[in-house]
Amino acid sequence: MRNWLKSVGIVVALGGASVAAIAQGNNNAVLLQGPATAIYESDVLNDAKRMPEEMRSSFLAKPESVAQMVEALYVRRAIAETARSSGLADQPEIAAAIKIATDKILSDAYLQKFNAEHKPDNKLAEAQAKAAYAAKKETFKAPEQVHIAHILVMNQEDDAAAKAKAEKLLAEAQAGADFAQLAKDNSSDASSAVKGGDLGLVSHGRMVPEFEAAAFALEKPNQLSPVIKSQFGYHIIKLFEKKPARTMSFEEVRPELEKQYVQQSLQTARQGEVERVLKAASWNRANMEAFSARFADKK
Template sequence: MGVMAAAASAAGSDALVERGELKITQQEFSDFFEVAIPADARAEILQDETRLRRTLAEYYVLRQLDVEATEAGVDRDPVFVKQLNRQRSEMLARFYLAELARKRNPDLAKLAKERYIDKKASFAVPAEVDASHVLIAINDERDEKAALARAQEVLAKARKGEAFDKLAEEYSDDPSAKSNKGDLGFFQAERMVKPFADAAFALKNKGDLSEPVKSQFGYHVIRLNERKPGRQKSFEEVQAQIEEQIGTELSKTYIEEELNRVRGYDVKINDEALKAFQKQEAQAK
């Protein structure tokens, strides 16, 4: 009986899957879901029945192998026990440190507001433009003078009213022009090389055309399609983001402080026992 068939047989109870002695209850799967699935992925999985069923099926496989391994006595294998103890210590220590950090309970809202005021400029949204261009490359077959003349030809045709997208398809040496017809979409100034960005952002009105502008790629004729002015994000827009960032930073700081506290304990090492261990392990190898 497949996993989904087994799940169907459990209808009417709180069991999601039953097979022999193995029963996966809603609570068990919920616990697994909480600790194994990243928080930002849970909502997506819960809204997608196919993914939810696949997650349940994968958990069933894990649990079934757990049952079989236990029946085979693998849980009593000395190597497994050693690894389990080590992992338990690591997990317990990490959980303990996280809990100590959480109990510090800083006022994240207050700290976030202070950071927002101090670094307000970093929460500004830069201006963007949507522009199209025709690129005339300078290459072995076309020197700079010929490239400029061809760019001026394109500009003259555009000023006479020829469709800019058609000109881009016909003239542009930008490989993407065949698919985007020269339209680069919205971009911030920092995304483009400076001569191009300066010329594009200097255009004021929809449909404005630039004079040919030279960049490392050749000559560009640029058409402005639309502008989006820059704006300052409000504190409310970014509060959650800042609080999460500060919380992560403080948690790391607190954890490091706790680690240093324990590292600072006055611990005496038994040198003779350590040498005996060293010798014993070297001989065992």
Template sequence: MKNKLLSGLVAAAMLGAVALPAAAQNIAIVNGKPVPKERAEVLKQQVERSGRPVTPELEAQIREEVIAREIFMQEAQRRGLEASPDYKAQMELARQTILIRELFADYQKKNPVTDAEIKAEYDKFAAANGGKEYKASHILVEKEDEARAILAQLKKGGKFEDIARKQSKDPGSGARGGDLDWANPASYVPEFSEALVKLEKGKTTQEPVKSQFGWHIIRLDDVREAELPKLEEVKPQVAQQMEQQKLMKFQEDLRAKAKVE
């Protein structure tokens, strides 16, 4: 009798030991159906990728979300909605989206942007934006005779800033008295840039400058050496931009190789 009792206890203990891991793999059992913990882990990973910390409170919300989804899913299955054409079409689109996302993630993982590539891109940016920066002001009008009339006012002692606020057609700089702030001359249209770099500090163009925007009166307020951000300050942005460029090139290459009839 004693041996039989011990055997029963051992058997029960062994069954419990076997059953525990199986139960531990589930987050809940809904209407008799186990809900695996992997579903919560997937949602948790999505939250972590977005940069949000997964707190105990958020974990509890994720658990409730997983359970609610199982409840709703069971009801949809009970109603036979899985067999509907609309469901099947949406599932196919979702499958494509996920698979394509995995393809792009796999490409980026296997083709990371290197420090050397980032440095080369930064050097190219520095070469294009280095040199001198110009602090300019301008008054923009539609007609040449308007521009010449303003030049006459300035020669008679008219204040550049006041005239810009009243008459300039450039709403941004006009409200600031014509101030365009610091910029590389290459950022302006060629006609404007060419006239600007010829000016001496504090001087105004003696003739109106015509561009696609109208007629400009330009004043050079100051000149300085370009102040570029250091590589370490912009490295994350450069890396992100280059990752996108590489991914776009990958997509373009795939399209070019594909035989489309």
């Protein structure tokens, strides 16, 4: 603890400008400097890893968003420094919690490194995937599917009006109006309306019976269904493509088979590492039983 406090004193003595210069020299610039601590670029980058990767860059590109994160990090770090200075870190319960948190961070980092070192070679993964496919090719079945779009008109209160609107939209589509635009402007299904009504590939059992029957009755690309009523309202369905049931090709299933092989290989390697670690340890059963006994009367 004394060594840590001594290092803090040196940082304070150096002053804000010196600390910033040191950080910049390491390509790790100071973003917010306080009297005894600071927040660096690396702090923000590490904290940002909690976000989904696809959101990270857009968040970090906004100075106001980064400022909020930096402020929150600084307040937490400054309070933590105060807690250390007051001796809280030396309290047994707090010290134990810090050790457990540190263990988790370090063990997670080690396992990430372990996985990278034990990940199977791409060629081996491909060969194993090919072998798995050849051994059970008949099990890789794709069911009959239709690629469809739809327009939904909900019958909230006036059923006749909803049906009449759907019939009008169908007539417009049959006359050559852009189906996607009609869906965007009129469909009550907001999630598909933004995509021009596109529902993607759909297989049996995923839709209400009336809708499913109408969708799979369509045969030719761009064919339109009549107005169909379901529990949700009135639908117009457009067929893009119909795919019969078939055996999927190796290339279709290759990514998943390779992923499964890599995961299984890593799991086996990790289990071996766990067994290696545990082999060097020994249980103290008497202490275990004594520990549990202290809680027996509190159940």
